[in-house]
Amino acid sequence: MATIGAVAKQAGVSIASVSRVVNGTTARAETERRVRAAIIDLGYQPNSAARALKVRKSEQICLSFDDLGNPAYVSMTRGVGHVLSSSHYRLILSSAFSSVEEIVKHLETMGRGFADGLIISPIYSDPRIASLISRLRIPVVLVGTLPEGLDVDNVHVDSASGIEMAVEHLVETGRTNIALVNGPVTTNPGRRRKAAFERALIARGLTLTDESIIQADAFSPEAGYAAISNLKDLKKFDAVIGGNDQLAAGVMKFCFEKNIGIPSDIALIGIDNIDLASLLRPTLTSIDLRAEERGEIAANLMLDRLANPDRPSKQITVEPKLVIRESTAS
Amino acid sequence: MATIGAVAKQAGVSIASVSRVVNGTTARAETERRVRAAIIDLGYQPNSAARALKVRKSEQICLSFDDLGNPAYVSMTRGVGHVLSSSHYRLILSSAFSSVEEIVKHLETMGRGFADGLIISPIYSDPRIASLISRLRIPVVLVGTLPEGLDVDNVHVDSASGIEMAVEHLVETGRTNIALVNGPVTTNPGRRRKAAFERALIARGLTLTDESIIQADAFSPEAGYAAISNLKDLKKFDAVIGGNDQLAAGVMKFCFEKNIGIPSDIALIGIDNIDLASLLRPTLTSIDLRAEERGEIAANLMLDRLANPDRPSKQITVEPKLVIRESTAS
DNA sequence: CTCCTAACTGTAAACGATTACAGTTTGAAA
DNA sequence: TTTCAAACTGTAATCGTTTACAGTTAGGAG
Numbered sequence: 001m002a003t004i005g006a007v008a009k010q011a012g013v014s015i016a017s018v019s020r021v022v023n024g025t026t027a028r029a030e031t032e033r034r035v036r037a038a039i040i041d042l043g044y045q046p047n048s049a050a051r052a053l054k055v056r057k058s059e060q061i062c063l064s065f066d067d068l069g070n071p072a073y074v075s076m077t078r079g080v081g082h083v084l085s086s087s088h089y090r091l092i093l094s095s096a097f098s099s100v101e102e103i104v105k106h107l108e109t110m111g112r113g114f115a116d117g118l119i120i121s122p123i124y125s126d127p128r129i130a131s132l133i134s135r136l137r138i139p140v141v142l143v144g145t146l147p148e149g150l151d152v153d154n155v156h157v158d159s160a161s162g163i164e165m166a167v168e169h170l171v172e173t174g175r176t177n178i179a180l181v182n183g184p185v186t187t188n189p190g191r192r193r194k195a196a197f198e199r200a201l202i203a204r205g206l207t208l209t210d211e212s213i214i215q216a217d218a219f220s221p222e223a224g225y226a227a228i229s230n231l232k233d234l235k236k237f238d239a240v241i242g243g244n245d246q247l248a249a250g251v252m253k254f255c256f257e258k259n260i261g262i263p264s265d266i267a268l269i270g271i272d273n274i275d276l277a278s279l280l281r282p283t284l285t286s287i288d289l290r291a292e293e294r295g296e297i298a299a300n301l302m303l304d305r306l307a308n309p310d311r312p313s314k315q316i317t318v319e320p321k322l323v324i325r326e327s328t329a330s
Numbered sequence: 331m332a333t334i335g336a337v338a339k340q341a342g343v344s345i346a347s348v349s350r351v352v353n354g355t356t357a358r359a360e361t362e363r364r365v366r367a368a369i370i371d372l373g374y375q376p377n378s379a380a381r382a383l384k385v386r387k388s389e390q391i392c393l394s395f396d397d398l399g400n401p402a403y404v405s406m407t408r409g410v411g412h413v414l415s416s417s418h419y420r421l422i423l424s425s426a427f428s429s430v431e432e433i434v435k436h437l438e439t440m441g442r443g444f445a446d447g448l449i450i451s452p453i454y455s456d457p458r459i460a461s462l463i464s465r466l467r468i469p470v471v472l473v474g475t476l477p478e479g480l481d482v483d484n485v486h487v488d489s490a491s492g493i494e495m496a497v498e499h500l501v502e503t504g505r506t507n508i509a510l511v512n513g514p515v516t517t518n519p520g521r522r523r524k525a526a527f528e529r530a531l532i533a534r535g536l537t538l539t540d541e542s543i544i545q546a547d548a549f550s551p552e553a554g555y556a557a558i559s560n561l562k563d564l565k566k567f568d569a570v571i572g573g574n575d576q577l578a579a580g581v582m583k584f585c586f587e588k589n590i591g592i593p594s595d596i597a598l599i600g601i602d603n604i605d606l607a608s609l610l611r612p613t614l615t616s617i618d619l620r621a622e623e624r625g626e627i628a629a630n631l632m633l634d635r636l637a638n639p640d641r642p643s644k645q646i647t648v649e650p651k652l653v654i655r656e657s658t659a660s
Numbered sequence: 661c662t663c664c665t666a667a668c669t670g671t672a673a674a675c676g677a678t679t680a681c682a683g684t685t686t687g688a689a690a
Numbered sequence: 691t692t693t694c695a696a697a698c699t700g701t702a703a704t705c706g707t708t709t710a711c712a713g714t715t716a717g718g719a720g
Contacts, residue, residue, distance in 0.1 A: 016701080345670090
């Protein structure tokens with residue numbers, strides 16, 4: 001494996017000159033020609049560890065989230081990737097955490113100069129996570145609910161207002177008994193959507209009982225199906241909001257099997273507006289949380305912060321958007 | 331930012347001793363105690379670039395593929411992640427390539443000691459890709475069709491036999507006029523599925539005309555919908571095979587809108603058996619290409635190769651599995 | 661108490677790049 | 691031809707680790 005020294009020798013110049021040619025600083029035409037020839041000759045590739053050690057930069061930005069299986073995160077990744085591809089930073093992903101421990105382990109390796117910036121969207125809210133993030137010496141952009149007292153760039157979607165829109169829309173289309181099939185309350189989205197749902201129902205004087213919130217143990221179709229199956233009497237509701245589209249898809253599957261008509265017997269709304277929403281039958285009304293856009297914003301915040309390390313941190317809020325489809329027709 | 335030297339000073343030992351404690355070599359109990367105390371005191375984290383430079387290892391394995399939007403790759407990632415999480419290697423992902431140029435750029439950075447191993451699943455077959463891979467000095471596991479003359483570890487699913495199964499199943503359930511809504515033929519899967527489809531039809535003496543293969547320009551529901559919309563006379567077919575489940579979902583959507591019954595008028599089969607298949611209505615019969623399992627196999631091949639660099643390369647073939655659902659009922 | 665081995669520890673040389681700084685060339689102007 | 695500034699080039703220090711090697715220490719055996 002050729003090093004810069006080998007190239008220098010082959011070209012008959014100093015390693016400083018090779019370095020300058022590689023990094024685009026000025027050099028005499030003849031020098032440059034010889035260096036380039038030697039580089040091709042030897043198949044030289046600069047060693048990135050050595051470079052990173054010297055310049056204290058890895059040219060990498062890490063995007064991490066908890067659940068690659070959720071298409072909303074895939075959209076977010078697309079947004080981030082799109083913005084970063086026109087910068088000189090490489091995007092690397094780190095995902096599929098199964099536990100808070102893994103997140104912690106991951107955050108620790110972030111402290112080792114492994115990336116120049118971290119865009120993170122944690123769904124679990126554990127005090128350790130906030131504390132580790134605050135100790136990180138690299139810029140962090142947090143996508144999602146900002147933990148108390150953490151001062152980093154943040155992009156956040158007003159999911160409470162999304163729930164609000166969903167309830168509003170259901171009421172407008174004549175529904176009054178609304179249930180929420182919620183994701184785990186150990187997660188931020190789970191907790192916040194639950195709270196927002198309760199507020200929205202109370203604000204309108206709608207019935208809210210213990211049974212109005214049905215807890216699923218994951219944000220997946222299977223979990224949605226299982227959760228709704230456990231419900232004694234689905235018929236007493238005329239509308240269901242899924243904690244996300246996948247949960248809603250599980251509910252829809254159950255209703256189909258039990259011959260419960262959507263939207264005739266029960267209206268159904270999902271959250272995230274992933275591709276699946278328009279493929280289901282009936283097509284699924286959904287609250288679009290603009291994941292791709294949030295990814296773009298996060299990436300831009302990161303680039304801005306990297307270029308300008310001392311600016312005060314920014315918090316950006318994105319407004320959700322109601323996408324009406326068949327599952328809530330009157 | 332604390333370095334090993336600062337820790338050594340604080341603990342009153344040499345940097346060699348600190349290094350030994352950190353890396354788990356033997357040390358006197360008292361030494362170890364003092365070093366650990368200093369580490370916690372200073373919040374020391376070893377610099378990974380310096381370590382990588384010295385030991386010529388990054389402890390990272392890179393997984394790259396072209397389309398994160400395809401849930402099959404997400405499954406594959408899960409398989410890889412699962413295996414790697416019990417090793418000391420970190421998994422990093424690199425995806426969302428929009429062009430062969432980007433893949434090439436990416437492969438070049440792989441040559442810089444950025445990862446210790448590369449698991450790659452390229453869908454485009456470009457001679458440059460094969461040539462770059464063969465020049466890489468790190469172990470490579472290729473998931474998918476192995477380019478001519480490239481001698482690396484490989485895991486490959488016999489998709490021809492999958493198509494075979496699909497046709498067989500359709501014939502058994504009484505269909506004889508079968509169309510394929512294929513993904514782009516600029517991709518390996520697109521090309522191979524087309525060829526396998528033609529062979530299967532010819533082998534059975536079934537009608538195969540120019541119209542039997544409908545080319546979509548991506549492996550997405552929208553592309554499937556668009557492709558099938560362009561077809562003059564869908565009615566002359568009694569079965570459609572989608573190049574993947576997402577293409578099939580697009581076809582299903584179209585059929586629903588045009589009041590074409592599935593499976594009554596047309597039987598439909600997808601490929602990949604992603605979650606979506608069981609959420610659609612009717613549920614979608616699909617050829618399971620065992621993406622998660624292929625990911626596991628690939629990761630194990632990689633670990634094995636890393637432990638044993640000189641063994642001859644292995645090629646492993648996975649058999650697809652037909653999952654029968656409603657969309658092909660007689 | 662002396663000796664000896666085993667266990668530990670420290671010194672210093674790498675790893676492969678970047679970059680001040682000082683020295684050398686170049687070429688136009690006088 | 692000489693002069694001088696601008697442009698280029700080379701030397702050597704440095705980034706933060708690991709590790710061979712040599713030196714030290716500990717503690718049991720004699």
